[in-house]
Amino acid sequence: MLKKIFLLTWFLNYAFNGMAQTNIDSLKKILQSKTQDDTNRISLLLEIGKGYLDTDPNKTIQYASQAKDAATRINYKKGLALALKDIGLGHYTQGHNVETLENWEQSLLYFDSIQDRSNVARLLTNIGAVYFNNGDEAKALEYHL
Numbered sequence: 001m002l003k004k005i006f007l008l009t010w011f012l013n014y015a016f017n018g019m020a021q022t023n024i025d026s027l028k029k030i031l032q033s034k035t036q037d038d039t040n041r042i043s044l045l046l047e048i049g050k051g052y053l054d055t056d057p058n059k060t061i062q063y064a065s066q067a068k069d070a071a072t073r074i075n076y077k078k079g080l081a082l083a084l085k086d087i088g089l090g091h092y093t094q095g096h097n098v099e100t101l102e103n104w105e106q107s108l109l110y111f112d113s114i115q116d117r118s119n120v121a122r123l124l125t126n127i128g129a130v131y132f133n134n135g136d137e138a139k140a141l142e143y144h145l
Contacts, residue, residue: 024051037070042079045070049086053093060090081110085123097130104130 031044049063064086071079088103104127111119128143 024048027051037074039074039076039079042067042070042076042083046079046082046086049090053089057090057093060093061087064090077110077114078116081107081114081116081119084110085119088126092126092130097134100130101127 027044027048031041031048045063045067049060049067052059052063064083068080068083068087071077071083084103084107088100088107091097091099091103104123108120108123108127111123124143128140131137131143132140
């Protein structure tokens, strides 16, 4: 029985990782046809970056940084906020708390400026979690409240 569970777990892990890579490859092909900075290109860059979060957070940061640059060029505040959030997420995955907080604080400002309350709430919670994990319970509570 244990052998069957192990084989099933291994197969599912292999299958999902293969599908994720196929999805990333497909998105990269679409991205190659999008040479002009627009909201669709920014969304593609962010989606590709998220696909690497578990395997290579540096690539998450790289693609999110490209999205940030493109969003800046076209003054797309939501795209800029999302890119900063994903850059922070890549740093968070690597345990780089200072960089995480810097990016999430900037992202929070952009989300607040466009009155995106759901993303403001998510970031406040995430920032609070970073402070809590670092042992700063007072600062964590401030963000959670």
